[in-house]
Amino acid sequence: MDSSSSSNDKFMDIPPWSNNKLVKAIVTEDWPAVRNILENEPHLIETRNENGETPLMYAVSNAPDDVLENMIETATVENFEQKTHFGGSTILHELVFYARVSAMRRVLEKTNRNINTQDIWGRTPLHVSLRGHWGLTHSYEQHKDMAIRLITFGASATVKDGDRKTPLDLYDDNECEEYEETTRSEKKKELRDLLEELSIPSEILARGPDAVKAFKDALENGEITVVNSRLMFLGNEGSGKTSCVKAMLGKEFNENEPSTNGIVTTTVFQTVGKDYNKWEEQKNVDSKSYSNICL
Incomplete structure (x- = not known):
């Protein structure tokens, strides 16, 4: 189906989505064809459907690493900043959902503008990276790599979603079934402590334990007009x-x-x-x- 044809639209709206050979190649998992199209018709990666979904979003779940990263190298910054109209998610939400860590890093190196963008449920990419997903679980290393990378590029660990939960709250609720059972509690505490420390501004850390405690209390309960x-x-x-x-x-x-x-x-x-x-x-x-x- 054709996408919007606004004159200010930075995405191409031709050919129609239904005839988009790049999308067809992704859906049929014809990766040699995808590579060929990226080389000869790279403009097709800038198309989208009427829900705002791009070919890159379609490829996140199953494309081989080299194909996905080739698509990222070909795409524009505007492509990465595209939000779906229905769910409000960005390519970063999709990448962390499927734990595509290397591809996520490449996107962040190009732009981190949407790193704290919230979807319709109020979840940022950091929320999505740490919460539990039905039928899809992540390992300790995946959680660690994604969360640290996101925070390093500016993700906030204090943003609350629609249920008033921060990314760390969702991590507390996550059963982390992929973790080694005998060290699960220890690993969760270790990673949570690390992420909490990374999310505290250096100016607060420099003032000592009392300042850190006051900062945490303010995040939890502090609210003034x-x-x-x-x-x-x-x-x-x-x-x-x-x-x-x-x-x-x-x-x-x-x-x-x-x-x-x-x-x-x-x-x-x-x-x-x-x-x-x-x-x-x-x-x-x-x-x-x-x-x-x-x-």
Whole structure:
């Protein structure tokens, strides 16, 4: 079936998906044909069906390693960042589901922009890599390689899915049937501790055990409404800092705005009621009493 023909669409919509010889070769597992098509008609890898699925997504489950990695080398970054319309998954979700570790690494080396993208269930690729899957289990080494690689490239271990569970929560729930039975508990604790440590910012670790404990408690229970904050504008002389602040406050632009001498502090309140999205400058306000936004 033909895909969308938007003029801004970076994916090709011809030939129609139903006539796509690359897809047909993947479905029939004709890997020599896939290799030949990638060499002679590489544009076909940039096609997709109306659900947003690409030939690369079709190949993840059963393509030989060399074919899959050849497809990844041929594909564009836009291909990797494509999300399916139905489930909201990306190629990274698919790769970790099938534990295609080497291919996952090659994708991350090209782009990690969607590394924390959540599907319709709120799961990031890290969630998918660590949770249990009916009829499909991963070994300890697969879990370790995928999770460490994802975190190294920026995956967050604190994102919560639709059930309010983090990737580590899902790992706790995972029975890990592929692990050696006699060392399963030990391996799970070892990997969980490692992933937890890797997910803690170095600035927190440097401050010692108390800071780490406070950080973990904040992740678990900490939730507050931010009622004030400070924004600082830095830049070279004449770059437009003052004009930017004035624009945010709805003030008229002055083409001949004089250069600011020194540091200027502006206190503003966020308007309440119907105009809550507007900011208003306040003068002669006790700095301890304002409660929304400071510029």
